[in-house]
Amino acid sequence: MPRGRPARKNTPTPPVTERGAKTRARLVSAAREVFETEGFINARIASIARAAKVAYGTFYSHFPSKEAIFMEVASELFEEMFREDPAAEHQDPAKSPRERLERSNRIYYENYKRNAALMAIIEQVEQIDPDFRELRNGHRRINAARSSAAIEHWQEQGLVSTKIDPWIAAFAIASMVDRTLTLQFVVGEDIDDNEVLHTLNELTIGALGIA
Amino acid sequence: MPRGRPARKNTPTPPVTERGAKTRARLVSAAREVFETEGFINARIASIARAAKVAYGTFYSHFPSKEAIFMEVASELFEEMFREDPAAEHQDPAKSPRERLERSNRIYYENYKRNAALMAIIEQVEQIDPDFRELRNGHRRINAARSSAAIEHWQEQGLVSTKIDPWIAAFAIASMVDRTLTLQFVVGEDIDDNEVLHTLNELTIGALGIA
Amino acid sequence: MPRGRPARKNTPTPPVTERGAKTRARLVSAAREVFETEGFINARIASIARAAKVAYGTFYSHFPSKEAIFMEVASELFEEMFREDPAAEHQDPAKSPRERLERSNRIYYENYKRNAALMAIIEQVEQIDPDFRELRNGHRRINAARSSAAIEHWQEQGLVSTKIDPWIAAFAIASMVDRTLTLQFVVGEDIDDNEVLHTLNELTIGALGIA
Amino acid sequence: MPRGRPARKNTPTPPVTERGAKTRARLVSAAREVFETEGFINARIASIARAAKVAYGTFYSHFPSKEAIFMEVASELFEEMFREDPAAEHQDPAKSPRERLERSNRIYYENYKRNAALMAIIEQVEQIDPDFRELRNGHRRINAARSSAAIEHWQEQGLVSTKIDPWIAAFAIASMVDRTLTLQFVVGEDIDDNEVLHTLNELTIGALGIA
């Protein structure tokens, strides 16, 4: 949302020297802090530069805009949150759907809790910046595809109700979990953590019609 | 002295003449249109005034700020959306939980669809304006209380699983429905309308463990 | 979001480069000219920026407000006006009270005359801006303390009437001189300069009961 | 200082009905209160109308502007403050200069104290509105003429030093008294009331060289 002269936006090239890479990393880390405390709209490039202890102009040697650095910050987060579980135990086909769902919910729950401040800002930016919304929807689709595949698989095995559309169900259940955690951690509806997770598990399992 | 600097935001008094009331109503209606087409952030007071065919300053003799008129627009919408169903058929205790849930989902679905443009903006403002967020959370709590009471009632009758916490379930299921419709109508995941509603019904019913 | 609304007045940091320092100095000097010709209330930031040949926004990268730059302009003036006389002859204890008072009055008179235009604005701002009033009252107290000490000293030596309270007398006599010069130079009661100074001297000396 | 469309300012005619006269009086009285609490610049026509319990527009049936009603408020005050003392004792030529000055100072002191809030605003407006400044300077000259005549008279009688110019002395001493009381009652230099008056008396008497 440029106010001054129309933007030309030289997209900076990736850093080549080691010093450049370090500065860039400092900026990303500073940006995360600033976004978490100020929100996206109120975050100032000046604050980010200050927090990173670099000059104002240095920001623009590394990122073309506030949106761009936010994308970077969010991407790092997404990578952490939706990383295939290294052990991938909860994906182990040997385990029952119930076990796998509970495992999956717990991991998401813990990730969400740890990153609640930033998740709140992500909600905000999603409502404001179309490019970022697209990025997030992409992640959503990837996750939905994964869940959808699992649901279909279970349907084929007769473990899950066939009345539901796997793709829609994947979206809906992810929405339920995500949104409930938002309410829990961001809005601050004060409910017992374990109770929330337990109820989410039951609802998820029931929704899918798992025996 | 300076004019552009807000000293203490004058809250205008409600109009006493019919003429004043009409102008105010024109402003609210114009504001809704502008918000729907421009979004909250990009909506300009100037545009609202222009759309209502009044002078710039007239806006400020009726509302103290963009936030304030948005509250009004949203309140009107909420009133429409969460109005007790006049016939209240879906609340009829004679009907089965399944029938009542399906009815309730359908009504919300239709309301949401009809007001999708504004609902999208509401999501946006909720992320931006704490006062508005509080307003919306109040609505959420009222609805959750209503649903929660029904769930509890059904649990007592043995119609619904007692493994779930009614209050959390109320929030979670409302989140699921609401968010899925957002994805459907706002984000534009292109899915068949009937399929969405049908799947939401099944998920809802399953989640509650209704036989 | 909105740009026109002051969120938290950024207090800019002092310039670190010579270029910045020069621009800042140009602004202060331009501001003085604008204040002198337009008065404080009618002075526009735009005029100051134009007079300093910088862009509008440049003003705000050096000062947070019109009040702030005025403080700077006035501080420079006060420093000049109330600087200890370099030669400090009029403070020379060897001189008689009469000589010292006459000397002191003359210096103040000449300073006032030279800076009459700005002094008029200072009177104006003092009535309008509480922060500035505090600044000026601070100066008044410092000067009163100095005069008061001298009066007390003379009282101890039997040179000045002991019927008067030194502190109140210091304020009152300073008021008399200051205000009379305002009437003379600002309001423009057209009286002969030498006559004014001479009468002020006599009044001052008589008021203190100096033999 | 019109902001909107250039002023045409129909100067309202004096009220002819009794109702009109009452409304007008209510406005003047309300204006005084508002000016005292808000100052001139921050006083809003709206506040004055509200305090007088009349409609906004009614103000303009009686006064063409904020300046105009302030003139009225201030004129009432001046009339009270500089009214010839009904008993005119302090003017009694039989009394000594010292007695007359002390009496005069005391009366001014008490008037000032009683009206300190409004006096402060008068200082403010004097710095802002040239018309009002002229009004006040007129009052000053009238008073100075009166004092000047007395001083001259005393000089002829050999009671007062002839080294001083009566006209300048009249202004200067009035300034001293006035300004000291401003500092005392408005700025709030916390000094004992009796001490101030006593010292002012001594300074005044000494300044004039009264034996």
Next chain:
DNA sequence: CATGAATGAGTTTTCATTCAT
């Protein structure tokens, strides 16, 4: 006379982005 709604020019302040060093 009283009412109160309508008017709109004028000013401040913000801050993303550019650019000379």
Next chain:
DNA sequence: GATGAATGAAAACTCATTCAT
């Protein structure tokens, strides 16, 4: 690459004054 000063378009908000009833 880093620095930090300069830029200026954009928008909100105020309130004295007018005017139709």
